[in-house]
Amino acid sequence: MDFRYNDEQLAMQATLQRFIERDYGFTERRALAASASGFSTAAWTQYAQLGLLALPLPQQFDGLGGGAFDVMVVMEQVGRGLLLEPYLTTVVLCAGLVADAAPPAMQQALLPQVAAAQCKLALAAYEPASRYELAQVATTATRSTAGWQLSGFKAVVLDAPSADAFIVSAREAEGDGLSLFLVPRTAAGLTVSSYPTQSGARAGDVQLAKVSVGADALIGTVGGGLAPLEKAVDVAIAALCAEALGIMSALNQATLAYLKTRKQFGVAIGAFQALQHRMADMYIAEEQARSMAIIAADRVAGADAAARRRAVAAAKAYIGQAARQVGQEAVQLHGGMGVVDELIVSHYFKRLSMIEQTFGDTDYHLARFAQAAPVP
Amino acid sequence: MDLRFTPEEEAFRTEVRAFLAAELPADIRENVLLGRRLRKDDVVRWQKILFRHGWGAGMWPTRFGGAGWSVVQQHIFDEEGAAAGAPGQLPFALRMVAPVLMTFATPAQQAYFLPRILSGQDWWCQGYSEPGAGSDLASLRTSAVRDGDHYVVNGQKTWNTLGQYADWIFCLVRTSSEGRAQQGISFLLIDMKTPGVSVRPIVMLDGEHEINDIFFADVRVPVANLVGEENKGWTYAKFLLEHERTNNAGIGNCKRELARLKQIAAGQRAGGRPLIEDQRFRDRITQVELELMALEITNLRVLSKAHREAQPAGPEVSLLKIRGSEIIQRLAELQMQALGHDALPYVREGLDAGWTPDPLLSQHFPAYAPPLSGRYFNYRKTSIYAGSNEIQKNIIAKMILGL
Numbered sequence: 001m002d003f004r005y006n007d008e009q010l011a012m013q014a015t016l017q018r019f020i021e022r023d024y025g026f027t028e029r030r031a032l033a034a035s036a037s038g039f040s041t042a043a044w045t046q047y048a049q050l051g052l053l054a055l056p057l058p059q060q061f062d063g064l065g066g067g068a069f070d071v072m073v074v075m076e077q078v079g080r081g082l083l084l085e086p087y088l089t090t091v092v093l094c095a096g097l098v099a100d101a102a103p104p105a106m107q108q109a110l111l112p113q114v115a116a117a118q119c120k121l122a123l124a125a126y127e128p129a130s131r132y133e134l135a136q137v138a139t140t141a142t143r144s145t146a147g148w149q150l151s152g153f154k155a156v157v158l159d160a161p162s163a164d165a166f167i168v169s170a171r172e173a174e175g176d177g178l179s180l181f182l183v184p185r186t187a188a189g190l191t192v193s194s195y196p197t198q199s200g201a202r203a204g205d206v207q208l209a210k211v212s213v214g215a216d217a218l219i220g221t222v223g224g225g226l227a228p229l230e231k232a233v234d235v236a237i238a239a240l241c242a243e244a245l246g247i248m249s250a251l252n253q254a255t256l257a258y259l260k261t262r263k264q265f266g267v268a269i270g271a272f273q274a275l276q277h278r279m280a281d282m283y284i285a286e287e288q289a290r291s292m293a294i295i296a297a298d299r300v301a302g303a304d305a306a307a308r309r310r311a312v313a314a315a316k317a318y319i320g321q322a323a324r325q326v327g328q329e330a331v332q333l334h335g336g337m338g339v340v341d342e343l344i345v346s347h348y349f350k351r352l353s354m355i356e357q358t359f360g361d362t363d364y365h366l367a368r369f370a371q372a373a374p375v376p
Numbered sequence: 377m378d379l380r381f382t383p384e385e386e387a388f389r390t391e392v393r394a395f396l397a398a399e400l401p402a403d404i405r406e407n408v409l410l411g412r413r414l415r416k417d418d419v420v421r422w423q424k425i426l427f428r429h430g431w432g433a434g435m436w437p438t439r440f441g442g443a444g445w446s447v448v449q450q451h452i453f454d455e456e457g458a459a460a461g462a463p464g465q466l467p468f469a470l471r472m473v474a475p476v477l478m479t480f481a482t483p484a485q486q487a488y489f490l491p492r493i494l495s496g497q498d499w500w501c502q503g504y505s506e507p508g509a510g511s512d513l514a515s516l517r518t519s520a521v522r523d524g525d526h527y528v529v530n531g532q533k534t535w536n537t538l539g540q541y542a543d544w545i546f547c548l549v550r551t552s553s554e555g556r557a558q559q560g561i562s563f564l565l566i567d568m569k570t571p572g573v574s575v576r577p578i579v580m581l582d583g584e585h586e587i588n589d590i591f592f593a594d595v596r597v598p599v600a601n602l603v604g605e606e607n608k609g610w611t612y613a614k615f616l617l618e619h620e621r622t623n624n625a626g627i628g629n630c631k632r633e634l635a636r637l638k639q640i641a642a643g644q645r646a647g648g649r650p651l652i653e654d655q656r657f658r659d660r661i662t663q664v665e666l667e668l669m670a671l672e673i674t675n676l677r678v679l680s681k682a683h684r685e686a687q688p689a690g691p692e693v694s695l696l697k698i699r700g701s702e703i704i705q706r707l708a709e710l711q712m713q714a715l716g717h718d719a720l721p722y723v724r725e726g727l728d729a730g731w732t733p734d735p736l737l738s739q740h741f742p743a744y745a746p747p748l749s750g751r752y753f754n755y756r757k758t759s760i761y762a763g764s765n766e767i768q769k770n771i772i773a774k775m776i777l778g779l
């Protein structure tokens with residue numbers, strides 16, 4: 001049993017820390033969030049050079065064949081740096097889904113492009129009425145002579161504005177299983193809107209009006225899309241947990257530093273026991289959250305789907321609550337400085353809050369865990 | 377990162393399981409699994425069985441007769457033992473006084489006391505807290521005054537656990553009132569049969585006799601029973617606390633009680649359905665289950681780090697104590713809650729083996745019910761003892777956070 005990152009992982013961690021310190025400070029990050037695209041294409045290219053984009057991809061497609069703990073290292077730093085680039089959606093979620101379930105020709109066409117920063121992907125799965133249910137899909141797929149025709153509406157598609165292609169879930173008729181399709185951004189009948197998210201990234205709605213794709217656009221089998229989709233989202237949730245962990249760790253560090261420097265009544269406010277105990281609780285929340293993120297990363301790659309579901313649901317539900325506690329307490333302990341835009345604390349807090357609303361919140365995953373948990 | 381147990385550790389788990397299946401007496405097992413009153417004999421008999429198997433003290437070094445287990449092995453043993461219904465080995469002798477003796481006592485003291493601990497011959501209790509010295513332990517006043525080859529001890533210790541069975545007590549006593557309060561304390565071993573030692577029961581809120589006041593009136597203790605140097609006792613006391621707090625998350629017990637909670641909730645009915653299917657109650661179970669999942673890994677992280685560095689675990693153990701106590705309290709609370717109005721009857725005899733309920737009560741009051749409310753009351757102690765959870769947060773703030 002060993003709970004340490006290995007040397008390569010530590011090297012990656014150090015590289016990212018240096019990158020954030022040098023090229024991705026809070027000022028630069030704020031400017032990027034306010035820019036037209038909402039992220040840095042230069043940074044995206046740098047990620048490719050650092051091997052970040054290739055990291056979890058299979059080696060036969062120019063990937064590095066990394067696992068969930070390699071992604072965890074990266075995502076902790078994505079959290080710390082509040083990085084805005086579509087790493088989670090393109091590399092972890094969509095490329096992961098392609099690597100897992102797409103036909104070899106599509107893998108060959110897409111994955112080396114992703115690794116080389118030539119292609120960005122987004123997942124168009126959730127719909128206005130679906131909330132967090134991946135299976136609740138009204139978008140239709142109709143067979144045509146050339147392949148398929150897709151019609152429907154996908155809501156709050158993360159990183160949609162910058163995506164070169166979308167993975168769309170649809171079904172032939174009510175009661176049928178889900179099917180997954182790769183839809184290029186340029187497809188006729190596809191409309192993509194763009195808006196900023198509360199945490200500074202970009203998202204959009206995707207409307208499909210009789211969008212034609214070829215038979216080779218199918219990912220996985222007809223009607224068999226839910227299982228690989230759910231698995232890919234679980235992998236992304238494990239990564240999201242690591243991102244939340246990185247933010248919690250950064251917030252605790254910032255709050256602790258503030259308690260040691262901010263003086264009132266002639267002493268550093270960290271001398272007050274009421275604040276010490278709250279800070280101790282935040283420390284405990286972070287350590288427990290780390291254990292949960294480790295469990296999620298450990299089980300997400302396994303062959304046992306029930307164990308994966310159970311671990312990921314547990315981690316997301318637990319970290320949702322830990323993140324709320326740490327986020328709110330960090331703001332509180334910073335006093336007025338916690339509620340201003342000019343300090344990174346409020347930006348960490350907002351990102352944590354949005355992670356809770358992404359891919360299922362605490363209530364959703366508590367229910368999912370209860371369903372997956374063996375009784376007794 | 378590697379969360380797997382090694383093949384050797386898995387083999388050890390199999391060995392422990394087989395041992396428990398073969399050697400754990402059925403009556404002891406039943407007492408533990410039904411949460412009944414644990415008898416002195418249950419604890420002593422089990423220790424003797426472990427001793428005969430060479431497992432009297434898993435973590436002790438082999439040169440003192442221990443099994444020389446790693447922290448992971450001890451974790452596996454605790455987990456399997458708890459699941460099988462083995463009584464926990466009491467910490468006072470094995471995990472508290474013994475490490476102090478191994479590190480600071482004379483060879484003669486070691487040769488006399490350690491084998492008797494290992495074999496289950498001597499029962500030890502702890503003399504730390506006093507009426508005026510709880511969290512502020514260093515303000516203790518029980519005095520030991522040198523008189524020839526003896527110390528003469530006067531004072532009162534309190535919150536002493538199971539001292540009514542004890543052969544020996546290890547005590548912090550004041551041998552000097554000069555300098556800082558911490559500087560005048562010594563670590564003394566006292567034979568409970570010495571004239572002048574008296575034990576007065578303190579009945580706890582569950583009606584049980586688990587703790588005591590211990591009074592010392594002109595008790596003459598041979599100087600040979602001083603551990604280490606006079607006035608250095610605070611150092612030994614802190615050393616002891618470090619060992620006590622290692623491995624005190626109680627993961628094995630928590631897992632067993634979680635399983636029991638689910639069983640109880642599956643058997644109880646609410647609104648015509650098993651209580652466990654009630655959304656609200658189910659969420660309460662899930663919340664504590666998640667906390668436990670996280671704590672198990674946090675515990676292993678702390679232990680494996682300590683193992684790697686060949687050091688006792690650091691101040692992170694305060695986290696384990698806080699969360700471990702909160703979880704076991706919550707489980708006890710939910711077990712009681714699951715009983716509904718069957719939580720109300722106070723059936724003292726129900727805590728003894730061989731109890732049969734009266735014919736009317738037996739129609740609704742299951743065999744597992746008698747101990748549950750009392751245990752909920754009793755377990756409020758867990759966030760108070762062994763350094764209250766507030767003291768643990770002080771430790772985290774000071775030692776880890778640097779506040």
